[in-house]
Amino acid sequence: MGVELDLETEPIQAAELCGDHLEQVRAFTHDLADQGEILGLIGPVEIPRLWSRHILNCAVVAPLLRPGVVGDVGSGAGLPGLVLAILRPDVSFVLIEPMERRVAWLNDQVASLALANVTVTRARAEEVHPEHPFDQVTARAVSAFRTLIPLTAPLLRSGGELVLMKGARAEEEIEGAAKAIRKYRLHDVEVVTLGEGVLPDVTRVIRATVE
Numbered sequence: 020m021g022v023e024l025d026l027e028t029e030p031i032q033a034a035e036l037c038g039d040h041l042e043q044v045r046a047f048t049h050d051l052a053d054q055g056e057i058l059g060l061i062g063p064v065e066i067p068r069l070w071s072r073h074i075l076n077c078a079v080v081a082p083l084l085r086p087g088v089v090g091d092v093g094s095g096a097g098l099p100g101l102v103l104a105i106l107r108p109d110v111s112f113v114l115i116e117p118m119e120r121r122v123a124w125l126n127d128q129v130a131s132l133a134l135a136n137v138t139v140t141r142a143r144a145e146e147v148h149p150e151h152p153f154d155q156v157t158a159r160a161v162s163a164f165r166t167l168i169p170l171t172a173p174l175l176r177s178g179g180e181l182v183l184m185k186g187a188r189a190e191e192e193i194e195g196a197a198k199a200i201r202k203y204r205l206h207d208v209e210v211v212t213l214g215e216g217v218l219p220d221v222t223r224v225i226r227a228t229v230e
């Protein structure tokens with residue numbers, strides 16, 4: 020038995036942002052609302068705003084991805100990795116998460132959503148050495164840009180791109196990361212704002228390309 024489901028009404032934008040994949044995104048969202056608190060994946064205050072502050076904030080990132088392999092570092096509940104994997108079946112995803120209970124949840128969701136484009140790796144990012152470095156790496160709510168760079172940039176191929184979901188202080192985080200930006204040879208570092216006029220909270224993403 021799950022917790023009492025107190026999920027907000029599905030926002031009208033969900034249909035627009037999820038298109039043909041709405042049913043799958045809806046199934047994931049309802050499972051997360053139902054089991055997320057018990058499994059320690061998400062706090063109770065987040066459940067009533069799961070769609071507008073979490074699911075759809077991840078969904079707006081989908082158009083930034085290119086066909087290839089994306090590593091999602093610190094996937095946790097599957098944000099953004101599972102949402103993006105549902106919306107972009109043309110892209111392969113490797114979800115990297117060290118916590119056993121979260122890995123079990125991710126594997127269960129991959130199976131129940133029948134996602135053929137996802138593998139889950141139980142590891143810390145710094146322990147991962149992909150045979151074929153990733154084309155892009157995503158992360159959300161893992162750490163500040165300065166400390167996230169050493170965890171994520173080494174996973175990328177030359178010319179690969181970081182797509183890191185960030186809060187309102189993204190520009191300040193970039194200023195504070197000057198040393199790591201140089202050390203890991205990042206260029207074209209920029210903040211893009213997604214979901215403006217569509218979502219209550221815009222999504223801010225730091226994009227950067229590795230030399």
Ligand SMILES: C[S@@+](CC[C@H](N)C(=O)[O-])C[C@H]1O[C@@H](n2cnc3c(N)ncnc32)[C@H](O)[C@@H]1O
Binds near residue numbers: 093096142159
């Ligand atoms: C605050 S949670 C965010 C989870 C999810 N990305 C989200 O937005 O809901 C941070 C996640 O990063 C994972 N994590 C922490 N350090 C990590 C590392 N070095 N490598 C990979 N994952 C890490 C944690 O286990 C946790 O699941």
